Amino acid sequence: xxxxxxxxxxxxxYIAARRLAGVKRFPLVLMLEPLHGCNLHCSGCGRIREYxxxxxxxxxxxxxxxxxxxCDAPTVSICGGEPLIYPEIVxxxxxxxxxxxxxxxxxNGQVLAEKxxxxxxxxxxxxxxxxxxxRRLYWNVHLDGMEATHxxxxxxxxxxxxxxxxxxxxxxxxxxxxxxxTLFRQTRIxxxxxxxxxxxxxRVDGMMIAPGYGYEAVRCANQDTANQDEKKVGHxxxxxxxxxxxxxxxxRFREIRSRMKRFRVTTTPVYMDFLCGERALSCAAWANPTxxxxxxxxxxxxxxxxxxxxxxxxxxxxDWDRLGPGRDARCEHCLMHCGFEPAxxxxxxxxxxxxxxxxxxxxxxx
Ligand code: SF4
Ligand code: SF4
Numbered sequence: 001x002x003x004x005x006x007x008x009x010x011x012x013x014y015i016a017a018r019r020l021a022g023v024k025r026f027p028l029v030l031m032l033e034p035l036h037g038c039n040l041h042c043s044g045c046g047r048i049r050e051y052x053x054x055x056x057x058x059x060x061x062x063x064x065x066x067x068x069x070x071c072d073a074p075t076v077s078i079c080g081g082e083p084l085i086y087p088e089i090v091x092x093x094x095x096x097x098x099x100x101x102x103x104x105x106x107x108n109g110q111v112l113a114e115k116x117x118x119x120x121x122x123x124x125x126x127x128x129x130x131x132x133x134x135r136r137l138y139w140n141v142h143l144d145g146m147e148a149t150h151x152x153x154x155x156x157x158x159x160x161x162x163x164x165x166x167x168x169x170x171x172x173x174x175x176x177x178x179x180x181x182t183l184f185r186q187t188r189i190x191x192x193x194x195x196x197x198x199x200x201x202x203r204v205d206g207m208m209i210a211p212g213y214g215y216e217a218v219r220c221a222n223q224d225t226a227n228q229d230e231k232k233v234g235h236x237x238x239x240x241x242x243x244x245x246x247x248x249x250x251x252r253f254r255e256i257r258s259r260m261k262r263f264r265v266t267t268t269p270v271y272m273d274f275l276c277g278e279r280a281l282s283c284a285a286w287a288n289p290t291x292x293x294x295x296x297x298x299x300x301x302x303x304x305x306x307x308x309x310x311x312x313x314x315x316x317x318x319d320w321d322r323l324g325p326g327r328d329a330r331c332e333h334c335l336m337h338c339g340f341e342p343a344x345x346x347x348x349x350x351x352x353x354x355x356x357x358x359x360x361x362x363x364x365x366x
Pocket of ligand 1: 038040044048082108
């Protein structure tokens with residue numbers, strides 16, 4: 001199975017209940033950013049630029065837990081910044097799991113091996129804790145290629161080796177482990193295949209590949225910095241961004257789909273069709289709301305017009321119908337999972353697509 005059965009059943013039941021209740025817009029995954037501080041400085045990261053002035057601040061544990069209750073999405077993606085440097089991370093994970101949620105803990109893996117014993121110790125305190133921790137906590141480790149590429153993008157030698165050591169330690173301890181790879185212009189498909197082979201050997205449970213997106217914070221926050229970043233990842237000569245255009249992304253994903261069938265790529269079939277340019281989807285950014293130190297980020301994970309004090313305000317005061325390619329110029333080249341993966345799950349629901357999703361989940365159409 002690509003995703004744990006528990007997660008699939010929870011999501012299926014939750015979506016069916018919301019639909020039966022006639023709810024038009026509901027959250028699937030809360031993107032919770034307890035802090036924006038990070039122990040790396042990656043070339044393509046918008047967060048550490050957009051939130052540079054609050055990088056030293058963090059949400060309190062109580063605020064994080066309240067946000068989980070306020071939004072009530074069945075899955076919480078704890079991201080940032082680097083969540084493993086959040087001092088109360090183990091307690092936060094415990095409390096979110098205790099509320100019945102599933103967690104993707106997104107990390108750059110630099111301190112994963114060293115922090116893991118605290119999670120294992122917490123799990124050992126009771127049978128119920130152990131079951132929750134090993135069934136509903138999924139590590140999601142950021143790896144943007146093999147060693148040379150990854151270390152260049154994150155701008156730190158040895159980062160790849162540390163992340164791999166973290167993956168090995170987490171698998172050895174018995175956790176679910178996924179990886180998250182952003183596709184940049186310089187990403188070679190051969191290298192992704194090599195990465196797929198390595199991750200298969202490491203018994204990683206799934207590999208997520210997402211297109212990078214040159215959204216405002218990355219593109220404009222500091223053009224000089226952006227130009228320097230591009231030089232660091234080796235594309236100073238083409239005079240172009242290291243983010244792909246839509247057409248290029250479609251071409252790359254068609255190649256990924258055909259060459260990476262044997263790996264556990266976790267891109268759902270309808271979203272993959274969309275990435276390959278074979279079907280349209282409307283953005284469903286409301287399904288992946290983001291909460292951080294400034295509030296509920298509107299309208300989406302990528303672009304910022306506002307930070308609302310409550311989730312209710314985010315949903316009620318955002319004009320969702322004006323967002324998406326063809327409606328808002330800032331969305332023009334966006335194919336990002338935060339807007340379109342939930343759309344694929346929620347709106348790809350023909351009988352044929354549901355059958356494809358079930359077969360894909362069971363690993364029958366790799
Ligand atoms: S590890 Fe993540 S949060 Fe940190 S700089 Fe890189 S992309 Fe940004
Ligand atoms: S298309 Fe959706 S997810 Fe993408 S930038 Fe626009 S609002 Fe955000």
